[in-house]
Amino acid sequence: MNINRRSFLSFVIGSAAGTTLSPLPWKMQDDSAIWSQNWPWVPVPKDGEANYTHSTCTLCSGHCGITIRKIDDRAVKIEGMKGHPVNDGGICILGLSGLQLLYGPSRVKTPLRREGKRGEGKWKKISWDTAISEVAYRLVELRSKGQSHTLGFISGSEQGTITALSKRFMTAYGSRNFLQTPSMDDSYAMVLNLMQGVDAQAGFDFENTDFVLSFGSGIIEGWGSPVRMFRANSHWRTNGGKVVQIEPRLSNTAAKSDKWIPINPGTEADLAFGLAHVIIKQSLYDRDFIDNHSSGFDHWKKRVLDEYHPGKVAKTTGIDNSTIISLARDFARRSRPLAICGKGQGKTPGSSGEFMAVHALNALVGSINRKGGVWAVPRPGYIDWPEVKMDKTAAKGLQQRRVDGAGDKKYPKSGSLLNRFFKMIHSKEISPIQALLVSDANPRYTLPDSKTIKEVFDKIPFVASFSSFMDETAANSDLILPNHIYLERYEDVPGVTGLQKPIVSLSRPVVKPQFNTKHVGDVIIGLAKQLGKGTADAFAWENYENCLEKTMGKMWKTLIEAGFWTDPNFKKPKWDKILDFSSGKFAFLNNNTSIDYQYRPVKLEGEPTSFPLTLIPYDSMRLANGFIGDPPFVIKTVEDTVLKKKDSFVEINPKTARAFSLSEGSYAVLTTLKGSARVRIHLFDGIMPGIVAIPSGLGHTAYDKFLSGKGVNVNELIGSVEDPVSGLNAAWGIRAKLNKT
Amino acid sequence: MRDEKKYGMVIDLDKCTGCGACMVAxxxxxxxxxxxxxxxxxxxxxWMRVYKLTNEKPFPEADICYIPRPCMHCEADHGHSPCVSVCPATATDYSLRTGIVSQIYSRCIGCRYCMVACPYHARYFNWWDPVWPSDMEKYLSPNVSPRMRGVVEKCSFCFHRYQLAMDKAFLEKRRELKENEYQTACAQACPADAITFGDLNNPEHAVQQLVRPDRKNGGRTKHPRAFRLLERLGTNPKIYYLSSREWVRRAGDNYLKKENKTLSGRST
Known part of the structure; x- marks a missing residue:
């Protein structure tokens, strides 16, 4: 056959026309699309019987009731528990994502022993028996050298049987170095101690207040028990309650409040005193409370009148004289006003002076122990175990001082000072802590001044973590003994931060343990039994569940049936219960101790000449910044003006940006005395000029790929400042500078 | 039709805290x-996205407001929603029985016309097959089918919850649902109680009582605090927002700077 130009062209055109007209290619394309869409890696969830379990969420100290929807033995959804006194059906963003923690990739699936250097990520899987004996071996060794007091324990909570077991373990072993993660609860407890003479938790009757004066508290950013606060806030919206928010940045709380008053950060106490000045001058204070239930008022009054004239306060705080006067009047004239403090989510304690100033403001208008005011809520006292019979070693170890100095001459009223603990170890050549156990806490990430904290960890010869997750502290430890997560274990959950009534809830296993983990309570009991007769005798329970059931006594049945226990007869405490000084009075000034109450502002680290800006952290519901990091769903909701790819944004006022020739989205290096980080700029009109705000909760180096390596951890840039009264960390920011890159 | 329902939502922006719980729920x-x-x-x-609005004023007059945006389930005129009109595969449809705009993944051919047509950016395309790492497949709900690469998805007003509730009602020989029997996941979860969900045709439901939509006039409301997004497009969305702040209500539509201050809820 002869191929010429003509026949070639006919063939090409003919075949093109033929192909186009034939349905075959189109059909095949369609079929292949359908076929590839049905590739089996899109899972088909297995169906089964739906059932529900009630439990308690312990991802934060809000302690909401939760209802878990299950399909057979799979948990498929967490919802808020209807009828629960804390959240009544509502639930927060983190609580909703709990199942991603349960089934997620950051779980530690079996006990692990470090191979290679710390933090290298090389682990050897070991059995539970080996893991417990290894810890026991270390502890026995320390004890035999007479160094029982060099054991440290850091816990995420301060209440409940697990904490009580840990404390008991430390006592039987012979060390006083039991510490817990600090928060504003510690500052409030300090205030109640100094001004009312009671050991109690601060409770706030938000449901009945009609005017909230918030000194930077993130009422809808996760302060207190988040869902309860959201509900209270919505209640004020419909019932005419007013919120005045005082802070330098337009937070969500400020935006939702009735009035936002920007203030020079760190001068909140001055404003509180200034308001007190006006209230006293205009005789708007509660005479009945002052005359019958308080002491030291005249002395305090003189100081306030002498030193805090509104004109002067206006200069320090940057708030108009007239605004101060009208705010003071509004506050005092309301029938049930309430002032609160604790910045952002209240995850860090604060200046005692500031907390006391705000508490005094409440006292001035009589909002102590009354409807809509501040209540001193007694701590639940159901744990009633026989006293530990200490052996000689333990008794000797307990005579040694605490490393953090809590309870000593300088800080007699403090119980635990975690920041100081690390500072003290850092200052010593040889670490006074030779072995450290960490449970439900991640100090390597959550404490300010990361660099120091890391150096301290490097100094401690043995670190074991009970974490369920591969967090920063666990990833840099020698041994991980993974605990069940809250959805797999029993635990009593006493108290709700900021709630005005006593409550005990129960966390219970919703699903069976998914991995080879063990309840930390069982680990402690097991450990105690390996440490010799003295310690073993103090832990005469078969296992944790047995211990819990016995401890709860009559309450147990209620807990199992209802999921929580409250005292139906609880009313606000009598005066003698909440004012425990010999005088039985509220102390505006307390002369019984040698502590100097004179309020002094917290001095930030860094000189204004080299660091012209002020860096403050800000909290958001969408960024979990505690022991628990953001699960994938939650990090997904973070706005692209907060986190873009791996970069954090800092917020600055457009005016400040102009001064440093920065624009939206541009890169800059943020430097403080503590460290520096590359950040991007987000211009925000809702922030005071001269201030840089950085989100907390980012910059993880551990957990999973969904969270790790994203953004900057504010604790790398910020330090801690010791409060002169409590010894707690009082830093609310640090001086900083921004350089364009 | 006797049992014609029109499910809709009222979101109180004065209560909304922007916490994002609805998104995760x-x-x-x-x-x-x-x-x-x-x-x-x-x-x-x-499917549910919370946007942040700003009033664009300098410090200290600056203000922000959060606005949760599910699918608006536009009724337009007799169910001619923007997305429904353009779908060549009948993969999305307006149900006159419930007022819900459906999305049928197995019919969707991935042409994304609907995404272009939707004025609210409420539709999303699956550019990749979904992957649930570790053991996370265990938490998948059997009531909702996971979507494959190449299809569009959007808020369904938790239609599977409607189906489950209806199944239960039928078993109990009922044809009507009580208000609390069918609630979307976001409305149920909202810790601020900012989201109210129900039948806009049913005078016993809170949504109807809150905004009293004018049935003859595309569901418009005379409530002084209420507005709907892009009212002037005539999409007649079934999500109503409440705000006491004028600038927020104005932000709900594309007003020109000099345009008079008639608000969307009452404009014609």
Missing amino acids: CMAENNVPFKEDESNKLDSIT
Whole structure:
């Protein structure tokens, strides 16, 4: 056959026309699309019987009731528990994502022993028996050298049987170095101690207040028990309650409040005193409370009148004289006003002076122990175990001082000072802590001044973590003994931060343990039994569940049936219960101790000449910044003006940006005395000029790929400042500078 | 039709705290996938998305407001919603029985016309197959089918919850649902109680009582605090927002700077 130009062209055109007209290619394309869409890696969830379990969420100290929807033995959804006194059906963003923690990739699936250097990520899987004996071996060794007091324990909570077991373990072993993660609860407890003479938790009757004066508290950013606060806030919206928010940045709380008053950060106490000045001058204070239930008022009054004239306060705080006067009047004239403090989510304690100033403001208008005011809520006292019979070693170890100095001459009223603990170890050549156990806490990430904290960890010869997750502290430890997560274990959950009534809830296993983990309570009991007769005798329970059931006594049945226990007869405490000084009075000034109450502002680290800006952290519901990091769903909701790819944004006022020739989205290096980080700029009109705000909760180096390596951890840039009264960390920011890159 | 319902939502922006619980409640309920990086919001699948509005005034007059945006389930004129009109595969349809705009994944051919047509950016495209790492497949709900690469998805008003509630009602020989029997996951979860969900045709339901939609006039409301997004497009969305702040209500539509201050809820 002869191929010429003509026949070639006919063939090409003919075949093109033929192909186009034939349905075959189109059909095949369609079929292949359908076929590839049905590739089996899109899972088909297995169906089964739906059932529900009630439990308690312990991802934060809000302690909401939760209802878990299950399909057979799979948990498929967490919802808020209807009828629960804390959240009544509502639930927060983190609580909703709990199942991603349960089934997620950051779980530690079996006990692990470090191979290679710390933090290298090389682990050897070991059995539970080996893991417990290894810890026991270390502890026995320390004890035999007479160094029982060099054991440290850091816990995420301060209440409940697990904490009580840990404390008991430390006592039987012979060390006083039991510490817990600090928060504003510690500052409030300090205030109640100094001004009312009671050991109690601060409770706030938000449901009945009609005017909230918030000194930077993130009422809808996760302060207190988040869902309860959201509900209270919505209640004020419909019932005419007013919120005045005082802070330098337009937070969500400020935006939702009735009035936002920007203030020079760190001068909140001055404003509180200034308001007190006006209230006293205009005789708007509660005479009945002052005359019958308080002491030291005249002395305090003189100081306030002498030193805090509104004109002067206006200069320090940057708030108009007239605004101060009208705010003071509004506050005092309301029938049930309430002032609160604790910045952002209240995850860090604060200046005692500031907390006391705000508490005094409440006292001035009589909002102590009354409807809509501040209540001193007694701590639940159901744990009633026989006293530990200490052996000689333990008794000797307990005579040694605490490393953090809590309870000593300088800080007699403090119980635990975690920041100081690390500072003290850092200052010593040889670490006074030779072995450290960490449970439900991640100090390597959550404490300010990361660099120091890391150096301290490097100094401690043995670190074991009970974490369920591969967090920063666990990833840099020698041994991980993974605990069940809250959805797999029993635990009593006493108290709700900021709630005005006593409550005990129960966390219970919703699903069976998914991995080879063990309840930390069982680990402690097991450990105690390996440490010799003295310690073993103090832990005469078969296992944790047995211990819990016995401890709860009559309450147990209620807990199992209802999921929580409250005292139906609880009313606000009598005066003698909440004012425990010999005088039985509220102390505006307390002369019984040698502590100097004179309020002094917290001095930030860094000189204004080299660091012209002020860096403050800000909290958001969408960024979990505690022991628990953001699960994938939650990090997904973070706005692209907060986190873009791996970069954090800092917020600055457009005016400040102009001064440093920065624009939206541009890169800059943020430097403080503590460290520096590359950040991007987000211009925000809702922030005071001269201030840089950085989100907390980012910059993880551990957990999973969904969270790790994203953004900057504010604790790398910020330090801690010791409060002169409590010894707690009082830093609310640090001086900083921004350089364009 | 006797049992014609028109499900809709009223979101009180004065109560909304912007916490994002509704977004996650939705993701957890509807088997919505996630990726390693979700900071590119154009391909980040969020059936419910909370936007942040600003009043663009300088410090200290600046103000912000959060606005949750599910699918508006537009009724337009007799169900001619923008997305429904353009779908060549009948993969999305307006139900006159419930007022819900459906999305049928197995019919969707991935042409994304509906995404272009939707004025609210409420529709998302699956550019990749979903992957649930580790053991996370265990938490998937059997009531909602996970979507494959190449299809569009969006808020369904938790239609599977409607089906479950209806099944239960039928078993109990009932034809009507009580208000609390069918609630979306976001409305149920909202810790601020800002979201109210129900039948806009039923005078016993809170949504109807809140905004009293004018049935003859595309569901418009005379409530002084209420507005709907892009009212003037005539899409007649079934999501109503309440705000006491004038600038927020104005932000709900594309007003010109000099335009008079008639608000969307009452404009014609």
